[in-house]
Amino acid sequence: MNTNLQEITAQPYHGIFLNDGRKFSNWGSSRSTQPAVYVEPISYADVQAIVRNTEQFPTPVRPVGSMLSVTETIANDGGTLLCTRKLDAILGLETDDQGRHVVRVQAGCRLKKLSLWLQQQGWEIPFQAEIGEATVGSVAVGDTKESSLDGPGYFSSHVVAILSIDENGSLQTLSDKQDAAAFYEFKCSFGLSGIVVECVIEVRRASLCRADVDLKVYDSPEALTNDLLRLRKGCDALLAVVILHQLACFVEQRYRAGAGNVTPVRSQPECEQYRIAKRLAIQRGFDGGSLPPSKGIVFSRHDFINEYWHPGETESRLDFQYYEHDIGRLEQVITESYRFTQAFQQKTGFAPTGWATYFVHRPERRFKPYGIYSCGPGISCSFDPIYCNPNDPLWQQFSKEYNRLAIDILGGNPSPIQTQWLRPGDVHIPRKLARSRFTTPYYQQFLV
Template sequence: MALTWQLENWGKSVQTSPAVYVLAQAVEEVQKIAADEAAFPGPVRASGAALSVTACHSNDGGTTIGMQKLNRIIGLCYMEGPAAAGSGGKLLQSSESTTTTATTTTTMEGSAAAGAGANLRSIECVEAQAGVTLAQLQSFLDEHGLELAFCAEIGSATLGGVCFATTKDSSIGPACPSGGLGDFQSGLMSIAVVDELGNLQEHRLFGTDGQQDASFQTLLDSQGTQGIAVSMRIAVRPYTPMITTLHVLGSLTAPDLVKELQALHADAASTQGNIFAVIDLTQGLTIVEHRTPSDAGKMPARVSLSRLIRKHWLSQKKRSFQRSYMTTAVKLELELLRQVRGSSAVLRYASARRGDVFEYPQDVPTSEHRLVYSYYSFDLDAFQEVVQEGLEWVSEYKSKTGFSPSGFAVYFVTTSGQRVGGPYASRGPRTKFSFDPLYHDPCDDKWALFVQMFSASACAKGGRPALNQTVGIEKYPEWGASDVSGTPKARFCSEWMRAFFDAKDQDTNQTPATHTPASRDTADTTDALDNQDAADTIDRL
């Protein structure tokens, strides 16, 4: 009897049954699997921590490679980039081009060609394998006083899991060498990929002329259909000292809340800062982390007290965020602080670098609360319309169905203007925000139904989805088609992923706004009908 593998995501909401599952021990093993079609049936897909809320890791009948054992951090190195990209680094002469690790120094390919008039600089990077988690990588960088510009809320994610996927973070400081800031991919300088013949190929952000390579941008949004990523180099920077001011906004009308969030974001952005907000619909509070860079010499004198405050808040935040649930005790504590302070700014603390990354427990029983969310990205100029009308829509939905998400998470990301697919594709650099509903049970049918309805509303307003973060996206392949780029290789393209490439091929002239579950013209009528249908369905659940 053939062995049947059963894999599931962290939230236990998605299962898949590959014909073969291999926990790879070395890059050479990945190369062998990719090249041997007889022993390892396609499609061949990589899997890391399986934290995605969608079925993007689905691979029934294929070969899934577990990448967790490829967890070696190779070391620090330097790569070439244009002198104008980002800040810092060492200006290179035309003949210079070196990569340095903890044990070796090697000449980078193409350095001679790079000297043809290119004004280049060295960019410090860290090189690591695909199974390394974001938390492990930051722990290594701590030993060197360095950090990634991207700081994930979920540190259990692996580098291989996020290099071809959508991520978001309200990052601070200057943009990455790519020109973007706020997603992991913006920091990528190179990716080593195993192709269908088992060959190892390195793809780089910058060509030998110092210009961004268009094929690298295509690779980023290929969703892993070009090959298996086994290692990568990510730009790093010295610690960025940060001041965080925690604001607690009480029960406000949707228009007033929007104004408060806009003002806080504008204030933070004026000094290369940012904000991260959680709108808690259960407790009637909105919590905002107002983050700004701070010169090390201007850090508060009472550092020990600042550390104590920070430690206390982060422990509360981690528990609340992972469970998508704020306890009444936390609410009362925050409200008391607001009353004592007489202001929305209830806490202020300093940190030597940008935030902590949280490691989630590997296995949480279905009986316990665990975070689930659904992602939607919008241009910043739509903030008032999207957030205000979104909150009003949810209120109406609850009045008709009795169901409401726990709240919303709001992130702000800077796009580079170079991306060709995904939610961060844009014409020129700009700021985008995500407005993501949160809930505490990924397996609740009422949540799935809510997301289906909310997706139609969000998409009608020009929202962009993410194949790994928008729940139920497989129902709308035309909408998700804007998230893929390039021509997929059959060896690495699952049936689930193929639907989005097929939808893209069917109408390559569609704009992202037309990839919608419901058209804008019928949105109001559809919402009314959908809400009634949802109410009837929930009554039956």
């Protein structure tokens, strides 16, 4: 037994290995960490070697992808930061034993790369990602949101099997048909149960989307809410960016537009104009950005999965908070948020540049047992403040104070990877999902 263990721990590692004390930052340069070791494995065997060798790769081992999260989820001072970016192969389309069309892909593959590859084959994932640099492994076990035309509206709902490395360094496969409850729990684990190296994702034939975009102004938060609910009922999906302190909003009503995997020629100029404007507005945290009104543009959904350049520390760039609410509370959420924002602006002169509003369909509880979207069938909405400088002290103060309203009073459900300045008790992650080898101090505070 001891001989076997020695042989396992002596397994060689071949990927990038850095232990020179450098710091690593997230996309927005608002969070940084100084791990003892930074690694980029190039094979599943490399990941196994890392997990098994606690001396060379100190605990905790924290998997990361593109490091997009706005929170302290990347923080792992003195531990091992494991970046999956070299494990990014698309392994191919398959038909599983349930007759479903699926794509098999490695965890470090970016959503933009995967979507482009699928588009060229005439397929797509129903989830239309907003940020194309997000990696498959991160979103398979993390929190996402999308006002989806089809399906629940969060990425992990389309993942039907996961290959991961457990705390002993062993490969394990979990699937919805073979492992049921254990599989659904794993998808709620934020990488604390094991390091994802491969995913199997359900796909369907590519389809087109039609969108109407408009700017609206209201005389009260109640009127704004009522119109958002009306507009949502009149389309297949609705995305809104609310400029709350001005009682205005950009609304994007989405409609199904039939089969197809290429934006029609007649829509391409207007579509590209809107895509670029939307990309720049998001990149800059809506700092001076605007979305041109458009009506009836038809496009391939892949075209609106954008990638964003890594901003300099003085550039305007997106930062945000996230809260899940039931749609039945939307009027209270918007009304109370408006009052809070007005009071904060009167006191400090500060207001967020916008508030992102998404609508997500919740599944049965057994399919999403923990975290956001875990309250059983229904419709969730988000109302998320956005700003253009994550390091602005007034934005940070606003976020900290608004947390108490959104979570404590409005009952909002926050995310450890999308909601900043959380306190212990704001998020509850079942202790049974966490393995000590993978649990950083940031996540330790949320275990119950």
